[in-house]
Amino acid sequence: MTNDRVPRVSTPAEVPAAPGEKKVSLEWIRSASVLAGVALLFIVFSALTSSFYQPANLLDILLQSSINTMIAVGMTLVVMTRGIDLSVGSVVGLSSMIAASLLPQNLLLGIAAGLLVGVVCGLVNGLLIAKLKLPDFIVTLGMLSIYRGAALIYTDGKPIYGIDPTFRAIFAGDLAGIPTPVLLALAIAFLAFLLVRYTALGEQIIAVGGNEEAGRLAGINIDRVKICVYAISGLLASFAGFVLIGRIGAAEPIGGTGFELQAIGAAVIGGASLFGGEGNPLGSLIGALTLGAMQNGLTLLNVPSFWQLVATGVVVILAVYADQATRKRQ
């Protein structure tokens, strides 16, 4: 045995080198193809535009991807349990509206209320899915509508202008020349990585997605694990909402519309399997950056934003196809 006590990131070399093991090479092909895709993206955009590879633009990609990264990290944890959270975009809208409305009274109150709303939204999702055994897809699709409706009802559809400057400095400012959303996104991805690698909950998330029945028969509280991941997903969506209103300087009830697809895309590109049990929060960071870089490059090439929507959808479906093709053979 090697002297590594540090749990290792799963690399192809770690799997036993038994002859004829196709699984290993499939996994390897999968990771390699993601990296190759990212590299290709950078090469193509760098060749076609003069500004893509400039440090300022690269930093911009990081900044633009930060919101999606935060949501995608939560989505990855949900997907790892073999679930899905379609309500994240609406949670972004609702929590940021409530935070924005309370910020004028008190900064901390606004932040606390926004985060609480995110957690409660996630808890409701999780409770319905775990306790009532309702299908995750339908529950979170219904909640997508309910939370969005709530956000619109809350201010009768009107946006809230004028976000507290301190709030904006925290969630959309700069620290030593690096935008705070980037730092926040990196911190969140890293903390989630630690959660998966070093805590019982992290392993139980993998267990629930890998084989729920086996987990249950080993005494794991499946309901608790599910409720936890949806709550975390809601919490991170509210963080993303803060960055969103911080950057815009106003809160709209329709803020965050369509974010769920971006997050699912980032999670799957980053190695989360819709079949459950596999995924890596740091991978979802890569996934979000890939999507961000693509959208940024297309913008630089003057591709209309409507076509960018199409491109995003195509990439997400391709990523899911690649996932299915490689996992099913196992």
Next chain:
Amino acid sequence: MTDSLQSMQIPAVDSPRKLLLQLKGIVKEFAGVRALKGVDFDLREGEVHALMGENGAGKSTLMKIMFGVQPPDAGTIEVAGHGKVDIDDPRHALALGIGLVSQEPSLVPQLDVAQNIFLGKTEALNVVKRDQFQAKAREILKPLAPRLSVTTRVSSLGMAELQVVEIARTLARGAKIIGFDEPTSSLTPAERDGLFTLIRQLKSSGHGIIYISHRIPEVYAICDRITVLRDGKVVANRATSEVHPDELINLIAGRRLAEELQHHAKSGAGRDGPEALRLEAVSATGKLRDINLTVRAGEIFGLAGLVGSGRTELVRCIFGADRKDSGTIYVNGKPLDIQRPSDAIAAGIALIPEDRRKQALIPVMDVERNFGLANYGQYAPSGFLRLKQRRQDTERYIEEMAIRPRRAGVRIRNLSGGNQQKVIIARWLQSGARILLFDEPTRGIDVGAKFEIHELMRRLAKDGCALLVISSELPEVLALCDRVGVMREGRLVHTIDDCSGLTEDLLMKFASGEVARL
């Protein structure tokens, strides 16, 4: 067996009949393990050919290859009228005239008999053409089960009738070669005789039958030829009349079984141990009726019975995986309210389920994490994992239990069945379990590892654990158990305190209700 059974034993046919199917040099590997090592098999018209072997000998793998579920890595398959073929999938197999009647009928309960027989033909669901298909179905069923109505919903049929429908479905698609996989495992003796009559009819109409079973009397009743697989190789291919049953047992199990039986001196020590687990009037609607049972520390108590007799339901109920409706479970003399598996685990109970892949393993996780799955209380009391401690413990078990490969970081799905089972047992030993519920502990495990698992189980009993063991294999029951309970239709109908005179036939009679007591 009855007279009619013997009368059908046609003297070994010398005039070779037409070959329907011929497999040559079939090789199949899984993750580097050779499941089949160059197997030859053939089937003639009007022949019932038994395929025998222990669990893990390669029977099911060979069947899967014949019926197109998996492709072979090497070897050829020749089908009469089609020449050499690569069978892509079960559909293709059917098109070639090869059909399988599986252990668990795969029928659609909401549809009626005729619709199930013609399942896959969309027109069969068409209201306009319904009469046509019902007439066809009646025609097919006539020789098989003339009294079975084609408009009965399948959900209301019993096990034997389901099998008939499944057979009819195979015939409807023009199968000339029909495989039966353990067809009698959930049939009563009367239903079994009905099935045999049916198989004889198929035989006389020129069909070739492949009959998989580990029940020796059945094979002598119905089969013309026997092929025995052991460790992925054919160890015998002979006419039934030329093999004595004792010899057959040796062929199937190899010499090891005899050695193990000899080696296993019945200690009877378990009888004096303190009561570890006691069930009092445990019932669960539709599954279990009034079960009373005591297992002592140091004792191995076997549970025999047909598939579906309630054995698995009983252990799941004790473990809290399913709910009981009434009755009391006592652990170490104290009544215990078990609502969910975690309650049972806290009381020192462990379940080692039959279907490891579905119920015990997290395939994507490595050996170490699978080992630690029931032990987060020890390895993460604060929520953060004590990885060093867990790694050390895993490595200790790997050494002690000779788990191969010797690496805690290997994904568990890359281990053989026997090694996976050892990891699961290690998991529960680490959790401090003293009452172990084993459901078919050596199913799908190769012969070598099987004996290691048996040895381990005996050692656990010696150390004072109480073991409740479900097994459908008599040799396993005889090799392990101090006492045996027989279940039928959700009841514990008989308890045998002395296993020395036990035979497979006797056990079957208890299990089916032919004999009430000794």
